[in-house]
Amino acid sequence: MTAPTTANIAQGDARVGIQAGVVHGNINFYRLPANPSPEEQFTLALKYLEARVREQARTLIEKAVAAGYATTEVQFYRVIALLSGRTLRQLEPEELDRLLSICASLPHLDEHDQWAAGLKVVVRLLTPVSDAEKDLRVKEIDALSRPQRDAIYGHLEALLEGAIQDEMWRRSVALAESRRADNDRFDRVWKFFHPVPAQPRTLPVQPPAVPLRDRLRAAVGATVFALAVAKLIVPVVTGGMVRPLLGLLAGLIGLAAFCVAGADRHYRAKRLREKEARIRPPRQRRSEAPAGGFARKVDRLFDRYFRRYVPSGTDRGYWLEQTAGIRRHLRDEVVELYREQRIDAERIAWLVRYLVGDVRGQWERDTLTVHRQQLRNPGRTNSFYFGGLSLLAAGTLWAAPAIVARAPLSGSCWLLLAVISVVPASRSLFRIAAERRRVADDHVERDTKSAARWEAYHRWCDKLSDKPSDTEMAAWLECDRKVLVNQAMQQYRLHPSDVIAHAFIEAPAPACKKARYPQGPWRYSRYQLLLFLLTDDGVRQINIALDFETAASRLTQRLNYRFDAVAAVRIDGVATQQQTFELTLFNGEPMSMRVSEPDNETIQHDESASKIAELSLDAAGLSHTLHVLEGVAAEGKEWVKHRRRRADERLTHLASAIHGLIE
Template sequence: MTGPEQRVTNSADGSARVGVQAGVVHGDVNNYTVSPDAAPEEKFRTGLRYLEGGMARRARELIYAAFAAGHRTDEVWFHWLLALVSGRTRHELSDEETASLRAEPGGLRRAGDGAWMDGVRTVRRLLNCAEDPRADLRAVFKELDALGETQKALIVRHLGTFLEGPLHDQMWDRGLARARREWRARNRSGRCWKFFEPEPLAPRPYEPPPPRTPSVVLARVTAPAAVTGALALSLGSTLLTSGRLLGFLGYLVGLVGCYRTLREVMARRLRAALRDPVRPAPRRTPAGGFARKVDKRFLHYFAKYTPPGMERGVWMEMTAGVRQKIRDEIVHTYRESRVGVGRIDWLIRYRVSEVRERWRNGPPEPPAPSSAAMLGAVALLTVGAVAILTDAAGDAIAALLTTAVAAAFTVRVGLDIAMEHRRHAIERRESRRMLAADQAAFLRWRQKLADRPQDREMAAWLDCDRKILLNDALRHYKLAMSEIIAYGFIDFPAPATSRARVRGGPWRYRDYEIMLFLLTRDGVRQVTTELDFEVGEFSGGQRANYRFESIAAVRVRQTAGQPWTFELSLVNGQHITIPVDGLGVEELQQGEVPGTVAEATLDAAGVHHTLHMLEGIAASGKRWGDRAR
């Protein structure tokens, strides 16, 4: 190993890394699922999707199965040739696979206008030129450039690793030029993040809890209310039958005043309750449970959406009541559905943003009751009482006082019951309003996610990133592509990153750590860097150099309860151990076969090819490099 440039940490404690987050699986996308008894053409089309997704191993299996079952077209043969060599060097092929490259299959049918057969001929000429140093490269590349855009792009993408010498240089130049054009094409930064968003769950109506009126309270108010009603009727009857018209008119005015006074009192109490909601008691929720995850999302978004100019602590304190109320509603509505909190993340975010918008437009204030209305109600009540006292006899006055005492006791308890029913009516009305607003927000969010990239686009962007990184390494080491004996990548998730996949497909990550290994005449060059996949930007970077004879062993392994690790052992006893959390995680959906997701992820990450290359160096040293050349 070299000295000054060596900046790789020799070991990494797995406990020091934060594992990748729970993944998103787009279960409605079935690009990579095919039944064993599927028709040959269906197997072929699925194999094509594997090839586009950067998983050549599985692509070879399916395309060959389709061909062997009788689906023999020039399109199938073209893709079979590319799948054989994609991401591999010449010595990785078995004798049977090498023979397949040279074989002339019989019974081929033309698919389309003959463009696929033109592609087959060009691939075979390129492979022949790789073995003939006297071949006319200008002629074969002229033939390549004359192909259709589809065939040319596929050849440039999949054939590069397999070629050698000047042929490799020219193919590399074309591949790099294409990578630079497509690196951030198709609005990558504006669409890539959507792949990691789960399919949103539609809003559901929230049914507020019914009025809380215990039977004991009802019993306490029923008898006084009956007595009050009977006394009030008796008082009115007494005034009417005794001919006390002024007193009876006062009685009627007093009833109106009593009703309006009670209504104004209740309005003021409701306003106070809405302005200053009761601070809920802290809730203890199980760690890792649905409610705890909802709590974390609410805290995150309320902190994120703090109004400008307001301190975060003040905002969190002021909104504690409404935050708990909305949180309880969402937990109550969605808890029993066994959905991941990610699927309602849009709803939490929208509800929090609405609270902030309402606050920015002025703190939400319930309509202020009119002071004049309250004074008028009290005035009516007073006038009625005075009229009765002025015109009534002693027995009527006694009845009035008795009725007033009974009414006071009834109102004391009954007002709470009326308030509770009024609360329920207001909450039901607010729930209907929020459901309509939630549905509109849901449709907007669905529309925003409508152009979510397909898995093949994610694979194509990653392939471009690899080429950009490889070109940077070649420039740093001042090497031409023809001076590289072989190269390989291992892509693994960065700590605490988001991940997502389609059904049956490999995990894709929002942030990667990428290791690039270059085999040259002087040994192995290793580059390790971080990739922000959403925008295709690299950051950081570590480099190390090894002599061929320095590598003793290399492997990717997993022990019980521990993350997968990449281990590179050197002959001097040093070990480079890097946890590659997430490569072996599957989180299978219904119908998925155990092992298929992990295998697809390892294949897409380049693990198989790179391990084959490094294991060859560990076993044979420089002789492996000489044999590869």
């Protein structure tokens, strides 16, 4: 016997890291109304059956039948659910009685009903089949409509024994291989694990922030200046002095031109400083955000996508160095927008990708610094600024001597007061005008940003619109399982009829993604699989790493051991917290694998943590596997003989009863 090892299996206190789970809360795929009708219960049962959540499907179908809903379609799927993934010898006495009661209705079924035809074919498969009858049974299956044919090949491959088993298995595997990549699996499967994207947001425009002192300076300065100018004009007008009056008017016109151009220059310089601050590399490194927090996750998103989206022909190191300031500015904006909304960082990954892609596009178009050109002072502004300043100076120098000569004391005081008041007033007016203009431009920028982000959001939503359903995920996984079992049989050179039973232990792989529908089982992007093939010679165990997104698999370990080498099989832990499967051999260390993780954070208001854990373990086939391995651990090789002997009497009775009904 090969010495047992534990490669790729989580042991002891080792953690199986899993990314935060996604629950597609806007989907009512597995939800029932408050008072479901039998038809609604049956419809939901079919969804669970397609998802390989067999126990839940059986329960719901029995409820629908008990409520009086017992059409031939219901009876067909009742039998399929009862037998799915099991052999006849695994049925309990009450389940065999239920099977007999269904068979008793066969003589009354309509021959032209496709569901009745499918039901009769399934019932015939329950009777022993000789080599001569094998081809006839297969032809009967192939003659059915696709829903009935797919249900039989998809669910009953473990049911049969004897001559027909190999042929049924071959056809079942062929069907699995042909449908393994159905419906664009490899282009769509990743979308199942992607959360619903958060809607885009933009920072609100900050209202004008004008300090009170600027308002006071502007108001007081303008009032004092107006008073001083009036006091200067009155003696000039009353004295009939034309040249000083023209000088004052020229100075006022120059002042007006200077103020208009000066306000424009002030705004452009201030706006340029703000824009440059957004792209300037930070002088010192920011302290890291708390581990596990939202800000840290956003940091990682920006680091990941800036490293990934490097402009063509640009060195990555140079790109990261030159965009450090932009990266920090965008990161701060995103954190500010979503920090208080309790939104998982992965829901805004699309926005981070868009922002980084936009920066890369600007880099490649050489428009990252286009603001420098846009905010450069135009020639008209410079002409008005310097021309107005020159005209103000000339007019003042022209009028001042005459005014001082006519009224030396008062004229000098009012001239001085005009100069003293106009300087702080003009500066305050520049700041007030710049702030109002900033608000207007910010509104335009915000509208442009918002429109672009919403457009990107809708593009991303359209890309995710064909997200696979849970039943598609289950169908692909079932195809993978069958192909892997078939590959294992080929490696060991076994025929299906050589295998007494096969069973899986299915667990999430480290650092995998996971997602589920409400009231549905967890699905994972990567799996750890333990496959057990039970033969007359003992157990073949194969450990497999499966990448579900690519369907790539890798065999990590092979073990062979006798039945009597199995010392114990058990499941440790509470389903809602953590459960570990453990298999112990007499001459080896226990092999353990965590099959469930704590899941309280994603439970919605109408869900039960224990129910979700039960559904997930049901979909993973754990109960079937435990039934098989516990029997082996308890009885060793005798389990095979006892298993057959205990059931043969009931199966003989079942076969004779069915034979009498279908003849």
